[in-house]
Amino acid sequence: MKIAVVGTGYVGLVSGTCFAETGNHVTCIDIDEKKVKKLASGTITIYEPGLEKIFIRNLNEKRLDFTTNLAEGIKDAQIIFLALPTPPGEDGSADLKYVLGVASELGKLLTDYKVIVDKSTVPVGTAEKVRNAIAEHYKGEFDVVSNPEFLREGVAVDDFMKPDRVVIGTTSERARKIMGELYAPYVRQGNPVIYMDEKSAELTKYAANSFLATKISFMNEIAQLCERLGADVDMVRRGIGSDERIGKRFLFPGIGYGGSCFPKDVQALIKSAEQVQYDFKILKAVETVNENQKLHLLPKIKHYFNNQLKGKHFAIWGLAFKPNTDDIREAPALYIIKALLAEGATVTAFDPEAMHNVKQQIGNVIEYANDQYSTLNNADALIIATEWNEFRTPDFDMMVQKMKHKVIFDGRNLFDVKAMQDKGFYYESIGRPKM
Ligand SMILES: NC(=O)c1ccc[n+]([C@@H]2O[C@H](COP(=O)([O-])OP(=O)(O)OC[C@H]3O[C@@H](n4cnc5c(N)ncnc54)[C@H](O)[C@@H]3O)[C@@H](O)[C@H]2O)c1
Ligand SMILES: O=c1ccn([C@@H]2O[C@H](COP(=O)(O)OP(=O)(O)O[C@H]3O[C@H](CO)[C@@H](O)[C@H](O)[C@H]3O)[C@@H](O)[C@H]2O)c(=O)[nH]1
Secondary structure: OEEEEEOOOHHHHHHHHHHHHOOOEEEEEOOOHHHHHHHHOOOOOOOOOOHHHHHHHHHHOOOEEEEOOHHHHHOOOOEEEEOOOOOEOOOOOEOOHHHHHHHHHHHHHOOOOOEEEEOOOOOOOHHHHHHHHHHOOOOOOOEEEEOOOOOOOOOHHHHHHOOOOEEEEOOOHHHHHHHHHHHHHHHOOOOOEEEEOHHHHHHHHHHHHHHHHHHHHHHHHHHHHHHHHOOOHHHHHHHHHOOOOOOOOOOOOOOOOOOOOHHHHHHHHHHHHHHOOOOOHHHHHHHHHHHHHHOOHHHHHHHHOOOOOOOOEEEEEOOOOOOOOOOOOOOHHHHHHHHHHHOOOEEEEEOOOOHHHHHHHHHHHOEEOOOOHHHHOOOOEEEEOOOOHHHOOOOHHHHHHHOOOOEEEEOOOOOOHHHHHHOOOEEEOOOOOOO
């Protein structure tokens, strides 16, 4: 099939590459000239495990190409995906200006039947708005389908190639057939395609993210209780996770959920509810808990240093909002850094993939180290903000040699509490006894 993908960010690039991998011809379109130039010349623009290999393969086999020209990019496409940003607007609701802007441009360009697919995360009613924006300029036949994306950064290729499910929202038989054909290679791997109407598909995406965010905030509150009552959240997590109705996944407490999706999507669903006079109480609490959790380590740190952080030097391991990505959008580490700097402390940080993005965003207000151990020179304490695998079994002897004090505040519960005590560290983590 011939496919166009408008927007070549995390979702657009992964979707486009993975659609090419199953034999389709994909043209990716982006307004960012620099990005398109890089991609067209074979340089990948995001860090996503496993993506580069299939990106290069499909580029070389001429199933994948890149352009800034929308008209050229969609000319031969049977299906046009919109993988455009939907950032929070001023009031927190999803800003549709990118999606509707492109829809309107498409209206001026269409000359024959095409399926336009909302892959972006968009509020209920957006398919209708996209349809209207196109129909304002184009009187011929076309369909608008909602096909939300559920991939996670860091495992995006796997999630896309072997999705738990594919949700296709359309009431058009013609569009349903085309979308069914496109996703057939994935269905053959035993994963369901779930067909529904556009509105239900749109809401499914927000419901999924909000439910997962709720799970995390719930566990973060259980962790708070554990700290106050002397229980161990690791034990509680295992104890409840083995109940199949609860499930083992997404029960890890930490320093709050970040990323480009959960914070904005929870906020957008609260706003959508407000617009139909519904007060989504649970989600509001989920958001508040998360805001507090991002700085949960701060009082612990301040307490340890007798409220005197001025002049103290902190090492930070991990800047990305989660491991295996260079994405720092809403990364808890950035909130911690801001708070430490405001208290007069200094920071040296290391992240395997995200440092270039942090440098771009906050510049040289902190120092950047070339490896995890170099952050520790003269550090009064180490703060762990992202659970990269390489942080899990560090050389503790080397750490001790470099650090001024053997103090660790772990926002991701990487180490065994008792083992840290045996090694002589002062070690505080989330929802577990402190040693
Ligand atoms: N990042 C994720 O893990 C993820 C997963 C599922 C769904 N989503 C949703 O997918 C959508 C896209 O997210 P993302 O993370 O890929 O965003 P992104 O910011 O990484 O990428 C968006 C791209 O669109 C381009 N763009 C902006 N305006 C354009 C225009 N007029 N024409 C062509 N290109 C244009 C930008 O230059 C950018 O490259 C959002 O709605 C998001 O909520 C994201
Ligand atoms: O038990 C857990 C699991 C996750 N997190 C945090 O939650 C955030 C989000 O993690 P994750 O869901 O793995 O990453 P995303 O790439 O943001 O993916 C989410 O957001 C995407 C964009 O909408 C969806 O497509 C995915 O299905 C959804 O998982 C991160 O800050 C994690 O550290 C926890 O604190 N505890």
